[in-house]
Amino acid sequence: MTATSLPPNSAPRVRVRANRLVLYTVLVALTGLFIGPFGWLVLSGLKTPAELAASPVHWLPTDFQWQNFADAFNLIDFLGYARNSLIIALIYAVLVTLSSAWVGFGFARLEAPGKKTLFGILIGSMMLPQMITLLPTYLIFAKLGMVDTYWPWVFWGLAAAPYLVFLFRQFFAGLPRELEEAAIVDGCGYGMIFWRIFLPQSWPVLSASFVIAFTWSWGDYIAPQLLLSTDKSTLAVAVMTTYVTSAGTPVANLQAAASVMYVVPILLIFLIAQRGFVAGMSTTGLK
Amino acid sequence: MTVDQLPVTGRTGPAASAGRATPAAQRPRISMTARRHRAFYLFTAPWIIGFLLLTIVPMAYALWLSFTTYDGISPHWRYVGLGNYTELFSDPTTWNSLGRTGLFAITSVPLSIIAGLGLAVLVNRPVKARGLFRTLLYLPAVVPPVGVGLTFKALFDQNSGAANGVITLFGLDALGWLADPYARYVLLMSVLWAAGNIMIISLAGLQDVPRELHEAARIDGASAWRTFRSITVPLLSPVLLFQTVTGVIASVQTIMPLLLSPDGTTAGVTALPQSNYLYMMHVFSQYFALGRYGYASALLWVLFVLILIVTGLIFKFTSGVVFYNVDPEAKK
Numbered sequence: 001m002t003a004t005s006l007p008p009n010s011a012p013r014v015r016v017r018a019n020r021l022v023l024y025t026v027l028v029a030l031t032g033l034f035i036g037p038f039g040w041l042v043l044s045g046l047k048t049p050a051e052l053a054a055s056p057v058h059w060l061p062t063d064f065q066w067q068n069f070a071d072a073f074n075l076i077d078f079l080g081y082a083r084n085s086l087i088i089a090l091i092y093a094v095l096v097t098l099s100s101a102w103v104g105f106g107f108a109r110l111e112a113p114g115k116k117t118l119f120g121i122l123i124g125s126m127m128l129p130q131m132i133t134l135l136p137t138y139l140i141f142a143k144l145g146m147v148d149t150y151w152p153w154v155f156w157g158l159a160a161a162p163y164l165v166f167l168f169r170q171f172f173a174g175l176p177r178e179l180e181e182a183a184i185v186d187g188c189g190y191g192m193i194f195w196r197i198f199l200p201q202s203w204p205v206l207s208a209s210f211v212i213a214f215t216w217s218w219g220d221y222i223a224p225q226l227l228l229s230t231d232k233s234t235l236a237v238a239v240m241t242t243y244v245t246s247a248g249t250p251v252a253n254l255q256a257a258a259s260v261m262y263v264v265p266i267l268l269i270f271l272i273a274q275r276g277f278v279a280g281m282s283t284t285g286l287k
Numbered sequence: 288m289t290v291d292q293l294p295v296t297g298r299t300g301p302a303a304s305a306g307r308a309t310p311a312a313q314r315p316r317i318s319m320t321a322r323r324h325r326a327f328y329l330f331t332a333p334w335i336i337g338f339l340l341l342t343i344v345p346m347a348y349a350l351w352l353s354f355t356t357y358d359g360i361s362p363h364w365r366y367v368g369l370g371n372y373t374e375l376f377s378d379p380t381t382w383n384s385l386g387r388t389g390l391f392a393i394t395s396v397p398l399s400i401i402a403g404l405g406l407a408v409l410v411n412r413p414v415k416a417r418g419l420f421r422t423l424l425y426l427p428a429v430v431p432p433v434g435v436g437l438t439f440k441a442l443f444d445q446n447s448g449a450a451n452g453v454i455t456l457f458g459l460d461a462l463g464w465l466a467d468p469y470a471r472y473v474l475l476m477s478v479l480w481a482a483g484n485i486m487i488i489s490l491a492g493l494q495d496v497p498r499e500l501h502e503a504a505r506i507d508g509a510s511a512w513r514t515f516r517s518i519t520v521p522l523l524s525p526v527l528l529f530q531t532v533t534g535v536i537a538s539v540q541t542i543m544p545l546l547l548s549p550d551g552t553t554a555g556v557t558a559l560p561q562s563n564y565l566y567m568m569h570v571f572s573q574y575f576a577l578g579r580y581g582y583a584s585a586l587l588w589v590l591f592v593l594i595l596i597v598t599g600l601i602f603k604f605t606s607g608v609v610f611y612n613v614d615p616e617a618k619k
Binding site: 026054107125127130226 | 319320322323324325326327328329330331333334335336337338340341342344345346348349352359406409410412414420422423424426427429430431432433434436437438439441442444446447448449451452455461480483532533536539540542546549550551552553567570574580583584587590591594598
C-alpha cells in the first residue's frame, strides 16, 4: 500500500506520513533494543577494571582499552582453545553434513517397507530433549574411555542429525525423477547416483547444513564441558570459566572482550551465509 | 563403490556366504524393487544405528541406573527398585523446581511467539532498509548460549550493568538483577532476545499468505487487526504450533540459568539463585555436584515422560485449531 494509491487529497497523505514515522521510530527503537546488549558487551570489554567496579555506572570508557583484546588473548591460551573449537566444529560439521545428506537421499528417493514408520521416528526424534540423552551418553563415553578425546564428535557426526536429514530430504524430494532414471538404466548403483548426480546438485543445502552444524558445535557448552578436560576444551568453555585471576576473582573486562571475539566469528559466518541459512530454517520450520 | 556391492560384503554369517555363492549370471535377476529396498536401508543405516547407539541405548542405560544407587565411584551400588522415584516424588525440591520450570515455559514460550510474530509483521511492511532491520533483529538469535549468558551478565551486573545505570537515572535504587527475586526476569529476557528466530520463520509463512486473501479482506472492510487474527494467524498456525512445541522442549532443558550464574560451570550449579533453580538445574546438581547418577537418572526419566505427555497434549488440543494449508503441487 503506497501513498500514491490514495486519492490526491492531502489529509490522508499526512496521516500515511505520520504512520510511516511511527513505524520507523518503532523499528529503530526495537533494533536498538536488540543490538544494544551486544553493544554493551563490547563497551564492557573496552573498560578498565576500575571503571567496571565503579558505581554509578560509567557509560563510556574514559579511554578505550583496546589493549584488553590483546590481553584477553594472552591471559589464557585463547588461540589454543579457538583451535580446539575449530577442529571439533569441522570434524562434526563435515561428517554430519555428509551423513545427513546420505540419509536424506534415502528418505527422499528410495522406498522400502517400514519407511513411513522410520520417517515418523526421525521427525519425532527432532523433538527429543537432547540434554536428557546427553547426560547418560556422557556416562557411556566415560566408561568407554572416550573422555578427553574427540571421538564423541566423530560418532555424533556419523550418526546424522534429524534436522539436517529433513533439510536434505526436502531438497532431494524436489528434484526431477529423470535425474536418476537414466543412471539406473545405465546400471549405476544408488551410491554412485547419490555421489555423482545428487550431491553436486545440492551445494545450497550442503553449505546451509555445514554452517548450521558448525554453529551448533561452536556454540555447544555442556558437551565439551563434560567430555573434555580444561586444556583440551573449546573456546566456549574457556571464555565462560577461565577468565579469573590466580586468586579466583573474575576478570570481567577481559572476559567481555574474549566473549566478543568468541561470538563475532559466528555472526560473520551468519552474515556471509545468510541467504542459505534463512532459506534452510524456513523450509524446516514450515513443511 | 556401488550400493549393490556393499550389502553383500557387509553381511556376515550364512547370509553373506549365500550372497557370494550366487552365480554372477543370476545377479541381474534381483528385482529393481529389491534393490531399492536394500538401498533404502543402506542409506538410512547411519541414522538408524546412530539413533540406537546414541539415543536408545543411553536412555535405556539411564532407565536401568534410575533403579540403582550408582554414583560412579562406590563399587557397592545396589538395586533399589522404585526407591529413587518414591524419594524424588516426596522431595519438595523436585516439585518446586518443576513448578518454576512450568512457569518459565508458560511465560517464555508465548512471549517469544508474540514478540517474534510482532517483529515479523513489522518487518514485512514495505519499509526502507527492511533487509537491514531483519538482519539486525535476527542477529541476537545466532549468538551462542555462552555469548548470551555473558552479555546478560554484563548488562545486568549490579555495578557495571546498563540496566542499573538506567534505573538509577530515574532515581531508583540499583537492583541485584542476577540474584533473587529478579534473576528469573533476566532469564526471561535472555530468551526473548532470540525472538528473531521466530520472526524469520513466521516471515517465511507471512510471505506465503496469498495476496488475494488480504485484498479480499480489505475490500470487505476488515480492520488490520481483524485481518491479522482471521487470516494471518490461522495460516501461520502450523508454524506457531511447531514453535510452541520446540519452545516448550527448549525451555525445559535450558542451561541458561547456569550461564547466568557467577560460576558458570556444572559444578557451580549449587550456587544458583532460587528463582532460576529450574528442574534441569536440579538434575545437574544431583548429577555433577553430588554424583548421584542413579537418582538423577530417575529425575531425567520423569522429565522425559512429562515432556512426552505435554507435547502430546499440545498436539491434541490444537488438532482442531491448526490449519494445514496443503499445497496441491507438493503432493505427488
